Structure formats: C-alpha cells, structure tokens
Amino acid sequence: MAAGSSSNVNENIPVFEYKDINTKPFHVGSFRTAWLEKLKPIDYSYEDKYEENEDADFAKEMGIAPETLDELKAICSVDTLRCQAEDEPLDTNVVPPDPTLQTLIQRKKKQDYKDTLRIDKISRVDHYQDELESLAVGKRPEDPVDLVPEGEIILSINVLYPAIFERFRYVRPHMTLQMLGSHSLVDLRDAICCISDLQVFGEFSNTPDMAPDFISKDHFKSAFFYFEGVFYNDMRHPECQDMSETTIDWAKTRDFPTFHKANMEDTRFYDLKVKVGYPYLFCHQGDCEHVVIITDIRLAHKDDCLDRKLYPLLTHKHRVMTRKCAVCHVYIGRWLTTNDPFAPNDPCLFCERCFRMLHYDKKGNKLGQFLAYPYVDPGAFN
Amino acid sequence: MPNGKAKDRFLKPLVADYEELLGRFQQTESVRFEEFTAIWRNMGFSSVFYGSLAGNEMREFCHLTLTMAFNYFLPPYSFQIRVGGLYLLYGLYHTQLASPKEKIRIALKDWEQIQKFYQDSVNSQHYDAVYIIRKLIAENAVLYTAMPQMLTFRVKKKPQHHKVCEEFRDRPERVKDLISTDMLQEVANIQGHHERLKASVLERSSIAVTQQDLPARLHSCVLEFLHWQDRHENHGDADHLVYAEEKAQQVESSNRAQLLASIKTKSYGCLAEASKSRRHRQVEMDTSISGTGYIKEATKYHKSRAPSLKARTNKNLCGEGDEQKIQYWLLSAAEEDKTACKNRPMPLTSE
Numbered sequence: 193m194a195a196g197s198s199s200n201v202n203e204n205i206p207v208f209e210y211k212d213i214n215t216k217p218f219h220v221g222s223f224r225t226a227w228l229e230k231l232k233p234i235d236y237s238y239e240d241k242y243e244e245n246e247d248a249d250f251a252k253e254m255g256i257a258p259e260t261l262d263e264l265k266a267i268c269s270v271d272t273l274r275c276q277a278e279d280e281p282l283d284t285n286v287v288p289p290d291p292t293l294q295t296l297i298q299r300k301k302k303q304d305y306k307d308t309l310r311i312d313k314i315s316r317v318d319h320y321q322d323e324l325e326s327l328a329v330g331k332r333p334e335d336p337v338d339l340v341p342e343g344e345i346i347l348s349i350n351v352l353y354p355a356i357f358e359r360f361r362y363v364r365p366h367m368t369l370q371m372l373g374s375h376s377l378v379d380l381r382d383a384i385c386c387i388s389d390l391q392v393f394g395e396f397s398n399t400p401d402m403a404p405d406f407i408s409k410d411h412f413k414s415a416f417f418y419f420e421g422v423f424y425n426d427m428r429h430p431e432c433q434d435m436s437e438t439t440i441d442w443a444k445t446r447d448f449p450t451f452h453k454a455n456m457e458d459t460r461f462y463d464l465k466v467k468v469g470y471p472y473l474f475c476h477q478g479d480c481e482h483v484v485i486i487t488d489i490r491l492a493h494k495d496d497c498l499d500r501k502l503y504p505l506l507t508h509k510h511r512v513m514t515r516k517c518a519v520c521h522v523y524i525g526r527w528l529t530t531n532d533p534f535a536p537n538d539p540c541l542f543c544e545r546c547f548r549m550l551h552y553d554k555k556g557n558k559l560g561q562f563l564a565y566p567y568v569d570p571g572a573f574n
Numbered sequence: 575m576p577n578g579k580a581k582d583r584f585l586k587p588l589v590a591d592y593e594e595l596l597g598r599f600q601q602t603e604s605v606r607f608e609e610f611t612a613i614w615r616n617m618g619f620s621s622v623f624y625g626s627l628a629g630n631e632m633r634e635f636c637h638l639t640l641t642m643a644f645n646y647f648l649p650p651y652s653f654q655i656r657v658g659g660l661y662l663l664y665g666l667y668h669t670q671l672a673s674p675k676e677k678i679r680i681a682l683k684d685w686e687q688i689q690k691f692y693q694d695s696v697n698s699q700h701y702d703a704v705y706i707i708r709k710l711i712a713e714n715a716v717l718y719t720a721m722p723q724m725l726t727f728r729v730k731k732k733p734q735h736h737k738v739c740e741e742f743r744d745r746p747e748r749v750k751d752l753i754s755t756d757m758l759q760e761v762a763n764i765q766g767h768h769e770r771l772k773a774s775v776l777e778r779s780s781i782a783v784t785q786q787d788l789p790a791r792l793h794s795c796v797l798e799f800l801h802w803q804d805r806h807e808n809h810g811d812a813d814h815l816v817y818a819e820e821k822a823q824q825v826e827s828s829n830r831a832q833l834l835a836s837i838k839t840k841s842y843g844c845l846a847e848a849s850k851s852r853r854h855r856q857v858e859m860d861t862s863i864s865g866t867g868y869i870k871e872a873t874k875y876h877k878s879r880a881p882s883l884k885a886r887t888n889k890n891l892c893g894e895g896d897e898q899k900i901q902y903w904l905l906s907a908a909e910e911d912k913t914a915c916k917n918r919p920m921p922l923t924s925e
Contacts, residue, residue: 294587469725
C-alpha cells in the first residue's frame with residue numbers, strides 16, 4: 193500500500209498465534225525492554241507509593257481543588273463497596289441466605305450437597321500440595337545482594353512428565369517452575385528432577401551395597417533443549433555429547449528448515465525467542481523426553497518471592513502414587529527381583545529391609561539364585 | 575484435571591452476574607462511581623466470594639473473576655461499559671478473600687488501549703475513573719504480563735472464547751475507519767497529481783476519467799452517515815427518556831401479546847401448509863406480527879438501546895427461519911390424535 197500502515201506492528205509485543213492457545217514467537221529481552229519503556233519506574237517498584245505524593249500528582253494533573261480531591265477520595269474509597277453494616281458480624285464461610293447472584297446459587301447447591309456427604313474427601317497430601325504455591329510468597333532475602341531487581345522477568349515453565357506410561361495419557365502431570373530472566377538454561381536443566389536421572393542400571397544381586405555408586409545422572413550428562421528451531425546443548429562437562437547432531441543431520445536430508453545449535457550454558461532466558469504456551473522439548477539421558485511449555489512471562493512484583501537464592505522455584509508438582517513393598521506394604525519399593533524363588537510373583541518389589549532379610553543371611557551372603565535390580569519409584573520426588 | 579473442570583463450572587454463572595451488573599450500570603447512563611457502588615451494594619456483589627471454597631479453589635476463583643472482568647475493560651465495548659469494567663475490577667480486587675491478593679494481569683498488547691482510555695477519561699474530566707486507575711497502579715494491584723492468561727496449550731478442550739455481549743458493544747465506526755482523514759488526504763493528493771500529469775501530457779484536458787470532486791464527496795458521505803447514526807441513536811434515547819414509565823408497562827404487555835402472537839403464528843405456520851395436490855396454492859404466513867421485533871426472551875432489565883445494525887440484519891435474515899419450519903409429520907394427523915405429537919418418524923402420507 194502506498195500509505196503504509198499507520199502504526200508499525202511491533203514484533204516484540206506478544207500476540208496470539210492461535211487465540212487462547214499460544215502466541216507468536218518473540219524475544220524475551222525485548223519484551224522486557226518494551227514494558228520498561230512504557231512504564232514509569234515507580235509503577236513496578238516494590239515500595240509502597242506514598243499516598244500524599246500520589247494525590248498531589250493527581251491533583252496537579254487534573255487541575256482540581258483539594259476539597260474536590262477529598263470528596264473524590266471519599267466516594268472512591270473501598271468502604272463504599274461494603275455490602276454489610278460495619279458492626280454486623282460477617283461469616284465469609286457461609287453462603288448468605290437467599291442469594292440472588294447466579295454464582296452464589298450454584299455454590300449454595302454445591303455446599304448443600306457437600307453437607308450431605310459424610311466424609312470430607314480432601315486428603316492431607318492434596319492440601320499440602322495446594323499450599324506449595326504460596327510457600328515462598330513474599331520472601332525477602334537477608335542479604336540485599338540477593339534481592340531480585342525491580343523490572344526482572346519471571347517465567348513460569350511447565351515441565352511435563354515423560355509420556356511413556358499408560359497412566360499418563362489422560363492427565364497432564366507436570367511440575368511448574370518459576371525462573372528469573374537472568375537465569376541460564378542450565379539452571380532450568382538442573383532444576384528439573386526426573387526419576388530417569390536416578391536410575392541405576394545393572395544387576396546387583398551379588399553386590400547389593402554397591403548400587404548407589406552408579407546413578408545415571410552422573411553417567412549420561414548430555415541434554416538439550418529445543419526452542420524455535422534451535423537446539424541448546426549442555427556442554428559443560430567434557431563427556432557431554434552433542435545429542436542434537438543426529439536430528440540436525442536427519443533434518444537436512446528431509447524437507448525441513450535448517451536447525452541451529454547453541455550452548456545451554458551461554459543462553460539466558462533473555463536471549464531466547466519463544467512462543468508462550470507452545471510446547472517445546474527437553475531431552476536427557478538419550479531418550480527421556482519432556483515437553484516444556486512456557487506458560488507465563490511477567491515482570492516481578494512486590495508479592496513474589498524476592499530471594500534469588502530460592503529460584504528456580506517449584507510451585508506445582510504432580511503427585512504420583514508410589515508402589516510399596518510386596519511384603520510389608522509400608523515402605524516404598526527399592527529392589528526389583530526376577531527369577532526369584534522367594535518371591536510370590538515375577539517381578540517383585542521389595543523395600544530395603546525386607547529385601548535384605550529375605551535374600552541374604554546375617555553375614556551378607558546371597559541365598560538362592562535370583563536377579564536383583566535397584567528400582568527407583570516415579571513417586572520418589574513427592 | 576481439577577483446574578479445567580472448576581473453571582468451566584464457575585464461568586457461566588459468573589459471566590451472567592457480570593452482565594447483570596453491567597446491564598444495570600448501562601441503564602443508569604452515567605459513568606459515576608457512586609452509581610456503580612449503589613448497584614454493587616444492591617446486588618450484594620461482595621458476597622460472590624463467600625461460601626467456603628476448598629483449598630486452592632478460592633485463589634483460582636479470584637483469579638478467574640479478575641480475568642473475566644478484565645475483558646469488559648477492553649474494546650469493542652462502549653466507553654460506559656469499559657468504565658463499568660474498570661470499577662468492577664477495582665471492586666473485585668478489594669473485596670476478594672484470597673490472601674495475598676490475586677493481581678490484575680495486564681498484557682503488553684492491551685496497554686495501548688488502556689492508555690487511550692486513560693487519556694479519554696482525562697480529557698472528558700471523569701475524575702473518578704482517572705483516580706481509580708491511578709490508585710490501582712499505585713497499590714501494586716497490577717501484574718505486567720505477556721498474555722492475559724496463563725497458556726498451557728490446551729488444544730483438545732474447546733477454547734472458551736469470551737463472547738462479546740452485544741448490548742454492551744460500542745457503536746461501530748466502520749465507515750469512519752475506512753475513510754479516515756489520512757486516507758482522504760491521500761486521495762486528494764493522488765487526484766491532484768493525476769490532474770497535473772494530465773494537464774502536462776494532453777492539450778485537451780476536458781477528458782475526465784475520474785470524478786473531479788471525489789474526496790469532497792467521500793467526506794460528505796461520511797458526515798451524512800455520522801449524522802444519520804446520531805439521529806437514529808438520539809431518537810431511540812429520546813423515546814426512552816420521555817416514555818420511561820409507560821414504556822415499561824407497555825413493553826411487558828406487548829411482550830405478552832407478542833408471545834401469544836408468536837404461538838399463533840407457529841400454529842398457523844404448520845397447519846396452513848396445503849396438501850401435495852394443492853401445493854401451488856400455498857398459504858402465505860403473515861409475518862407482520864413477528865416483524866415488530868419482539869424480544870426473544872424475557873430479560874430482567876429492559877433493553878433501552880436500539881438493536882445494532884448487525885443484530886437487526888441477523889434477525890431479519892436469519893431469525894425467521896425457525897418459525898417457518900414446517901412440521902411435516904403433523905400434517906396428516908388429526909387434531910385430537912395426541913400420539914402423533916410424539917416425535918416419532920412417520921412416513922409422509924398424502925390425503
């Protein structure tokens with residue numbers, strides 16, 4: 193068009209690619225600068241704004257007299273919203289009688305139904321899980337150096353569990369982490385706890401005490417993130433391999449746009465160009481793949497946890513039922529045995545104590561012929 | 575997943591409550607906060623948070639209320655509704671029972687609109703609206719985010735788009751958007767350029783390919799349309815102001831009359847269908863009754879705004895379809911035969 197559009201579409205403003213599903217890709221650092229340009233520093237600072245200063249500014253801008261200002265303040269105060277008289281006791285746990293609001297009508301129905309139930313079914317663990325979110329709210333660090341600076345970006349990232357189990361098909365178990373914009377991708381990688389990192393491979397029936405020395409996390413250190421066509425590899429340790437190379441080479445032979453590579457430790461979240469709400473990939477241990485979704489990016493707020501040392505912060509974690517020992521049904525299973533004449537079924541789970549008691553004598557000699565593998569329960573991180 | 579289900583359950587009654595509140599606010603024809611709080615207290619809106627909500631539900635509910643209310647603060651709603659949305663946000667933020675308070679999320683893409691709104695309020699000297707916006711920002715009630723909601727890529731679930739309430743919609747300014755002053759300027763420039771080129775190339779410049787006064791005519795068209803819109807709008811408002819009381823009763827009685835009329839037209843509509851042999855002499859339905867524009871369902875508050883062009887087009891073109899749906903399976907049944915009224919597929923028999 194000859195005239196051109198009157199306002200240039202700013203690429204750094206996130207807009208929806210598909211409505212309510214995900215956005216178009218944008219650069220996180222530029223997004224932050226865009227917000228900081230539009231706001232006055234006092235808007236996003238942590239301090240309480242002094243009321244007198246605010247009122248004075250307001251009066252000056254609008255050019256109104258102090259009496260009008262006082263009248264205005266009285267009209268707009270929060271007390272005008274109060275629906276009860278001041279001295280009437282207010283029980284906010286109960287729906288008021290004869291509700292007219294539709295929300296309340298619906299809630300009353302539910303409450304009446306709940307009263308008919310004999311047992312309240314909130315388990316203790318769910319209760320604590322809900323509290324996990326608010327655990328770190330408002331925490332300030334002792335050392336001011338650790339304070340999250342004003343105008344810092346906080347990202348909320350959902351890391352889903354690997355979808356290899358049957359039971360993970362219908363729910364979306366995930367853990368939610370909050371990260372700062374100045375963190376690098378390795379901080380995220382270290383914060384993701386996946387049980388495949390703790391897997392120990394190998395048969396240990398002859399040497400049951402040596403098992404803890406061989407955690408997979410120490411063996412296979414390679415990992416990569418995939419965001420918007422770029423693979424970010426973890427190259428911190430000399431034994432890390434570039435796992436993305438196979439994929440890049442394969443893509444070259446097919447009709448795919450070229451992918452790029454970068455180092456995980458050199459990339460901060462500010463340097464990333466991502467879509468919010470769009471699934472990406474995190475792969476470690478060679479084939480353990482997690483879907484990573486960035487759900488939210490925003491400026492830091494007074495009520496957030498402001499202690500740098502506490503980040504990455506875990507705000508939500510899906511709870512997995514743990515499998516207990518076949519003998520005592522009390523402790524979580526630690527050993528898996530096959531070909532075991534002592535066990536009722538094949539394979540069979542045992543906790544540490546029952547395993548030792550059943551399969552080894554007092555001196556530690558192996559009794560009978562069996563194969564034993566250390567077992568890590570998926571619920572180990574609960 | 576508990577999050578998804580809870581949200582769906584709370585959504586519809588909450589939106590109904592909001593539209594009730596904003597509808598009443600719209601009726602007051604003012605943007606004053608006192609009017610708003612009067613309605614708020616009347617409806618007892620603070621109690622929307624009461625009732626013991628288990629565990630994290632209270633926090634999620636507060637988050638949902640603020641997110642839904644924010645939709646009314648943005649275009650395409652009219653200025654009055656947007657002010658109502660702002661007051662609603664203010665009220666919900668302060669009366670919520672979650673602690674620490676759930677914040678209002680403002681996305682970067684909406685900031686321009688909000689600034690424009692702020693500027694409009696300042697220019698029109700709506701002190702209370704300006705004061706409330708400043709107060710919300712000053713008390714750290716706002717989270718500056720990338721997107722208005724947290725996005726978790728829930729593709730399978732039917733996305734819950736916010737349905738724009740048609741009565742609250744602002745008067746469309748499509749003609750003004752299409753023919754803006756910039757565009758007129760551009761057209762005038764091109765016209766001038768064309769004329770100059772023509773004069774320099776041809777000796778006889780009496781040939782005119784374009785209309786000479788195109789920009790002026792476009793401009794006059796736009797003005798005419800705007801005046802017509804104003805007149806149409808004011809005509810509707812004047813009616814409301816003058817005949818307020820009688821109209822209320824008239825509307826109710828006319829509602830009932832129209833309901834009866836619609837039942838009659840429906841019954842005439844299906845039995846008047848002639849048999850196959852006499853199809854060439856179809857009875858025409860008298861659509862004059864339904865043409866008066868009867869309101870579809872009885873509402874709690876009376877609609878004083880004239881229906882928008884879009885709504886009227888919709889009604890005129892698509893609204894009649896249902897009434898004329900002829901029930902073939904009732905044609906050959908005797909009136910006393912009640913079993914025929916059951917919805918069983920029966921072969922069409924001719925008399």
